[in-house]
Amino acid sequence: xxxxxxxxxxxxxxxxxxxxxxxxxxxxxxxxxxxxxxxxxxxxxxxxxxxxxxxxxxxxxxxxxxxxxxxxxxxxxxxxxxxxxxxxxxxxxxxxxxxxxxxxxxxxxxxxxxxxxxxxxxxxxxxxxxxxxxxxxxxxxxxxxxxxxxxxxxxxxxxxxxxxxxxxxxxxxxxxxxxxxxxxxxxxxxxxxxxxxxxxxxxxxxxxxxxxxxxxxxxxxxxxxxxxxxxxxxxxxxxxxxxxxxxxxxxxxxxxxxxxxxxxxxxxxxxxxxxxxxxxxxxxxxxxxxxxxxxxxxxxxxxxxxxxxxxxxxxxxxxxxxxxxxxxxx
Numbered sequence: 001x002x003x004x005x006x007x008x009x010x011x012x013x014x015x016x017x018x019x020x021x022x023x024x025x026x027x028x029x030x031x032x033x034x035x036x037x038x039x040x041x042x043x044x045x046x047x048x049x050x051x052x053x054x055x056x057x058x059x060x061x062x063x064x065x066x067x068x069x070x071x072x073x074x075x076x077x078x079x080x081x082x083x084x085x086x087x088x089x090x091x092x093x094x095x096x097x098x099x100x101x102x103x104x105x106x107x108x109x110x111x112x113x114x115x116x117x118x119x120x121x122x123x124x125x126x127x128x129x130x131x132x133x134x135x136x137x138x139x140x141x142x143x144x145x146x147x148x149x150x151x152x153x154x155x156x157x158x159x160x161x162x163x164x165x166x167x168x169x170x171x172x173x174x175x176x177x178x179x180x181x182x183x184x185x186x187x188x189x190x191x192x193x194x195x196x197x198x199x200x201x202x203x204x205x206x207x208x209x210x211x212x213x214x215x216x217x218x219x220x221x222x223x224x225x226x227x228x229x230x231x232x233x234x235x236x237x238x239x240x241x242x243x244x245x246x247x248x249x250x251x252x253x254x255x256x257x258x259x260x261x262x263x264x265x266x267x268x269x270x271x272x273x274x275x276x277x278x279x280x281x282x283x284x285x286x287x288x289x290x291x292x293x294x295x296x297x298x299x300x301x302x303x304x305x306x307x308x309x310x311x312x313x314x315x316x317x318x319x320x321x322x323x324x325x326x327x328x329x330x
Contacts, residue, residue, distance in 0.1 A: 012077075016029060027067065028067065029068055030077070032068050033074070033077035033078050033081045035057055036074055036078050037078050039053065039056070041197070048078075050064050076212050079212055080212035080213060080215065081214075083194075083214035083215050083218060084214050086187060086194060086214070086218045087217070088190075180229060181321065183222060184222055184225060185314075185317060187218065188246075188313050191251070192250075195248075195255065196251065196255060196258075199255045202255055219240070222240050226240060231327055242320070247313070250308075250312055268303065
């Protein structure tokens with residue numbers, strides 16, 4: 001008798017979109033993700049466990065496991081839910097609808113799956129995308145290094161000229177091929193805002209950023225903006241990834257600096273520079289870094305993280321624009 005073939009595995013997203021029996025109450029994967037996000041925002045990513053989520057929901061841990069089959073699915077749901085914040089105003093939601101709900105009354109506690117206690121632990125061998133452990137200069141010396149004697153004050157500066165398009169940085173532009181830059185820029189600004197609201201996003205395993213419905217929708221909007229500009233498929237993806245890499249790297253560094261300053265009890269850039277003055281002053285006095293010393297004396301936006309982000313973003317977008325113009329002349 002032939003052995004019965006095993007059914008193909010069903011993805012989380014297909015399972016959520018399948019029709020289900022009428023729900024009894026409100027325990028759903030979406031509700032579990034909402035509670036997990038609240039814990040991560042409040043207590044940090046490492047604090048997210050299925051046991052803590054179940055406690056906040058008032059259910060036994062096994063009740064939650066009926067909807068979320070472990071930490072990988074929980075991470076994916078958290079990323080997808082937060083990624084809905086990246087949709088421009090008026091965009092249609094793409095996340096899966098709840099496929100039924102489970103009763104949320106107390107249930108007998110059963111054995112938890114092995115290794116499932118901590119939802120915040122990364123799988124073995126997974127490549128981390130979060131910031132490097134904070135060192136004396138977590139986000140680069142240009143952000144926190146003290147000024148040599150005679151340097152200008154670095155407190156909040158009066159608003160100066162913003163990079164082109166900054167007045168509507170987070171707004172989605174009108175349609176049309178000419179708006180590719182505005183589309184990518186607006187998405188980058190929304191991404192920064194979302195990552196600063198949810199710093200744990202920087203600690204998520206890299207593959208999960210690409211395989212949820214809302215993450216895919218965000219990528220689709222940006223690729224569609226680049227489509228039709230004369231770029232081949234590989235070059236179009238490379239341009240999209242270059243902008244994404246800048247956004248994630250810049251915001252991870254910004255979030256790491258914020259976290260490090262909070263851990264040290266430093267309230268602003270001036271306090272940070274004063275604390276690091278002994279190391280930086282010695283290095284400046286060696287005379288080996290004249291260009292950096294000139295920056296320290298002349299920079300007026302050392303603590304203006306938004307301006308720094310937008311200016312760097314425009315540098316990257318200028319590079320993409322040069323690529324597009326070059327292909328157009330070819």
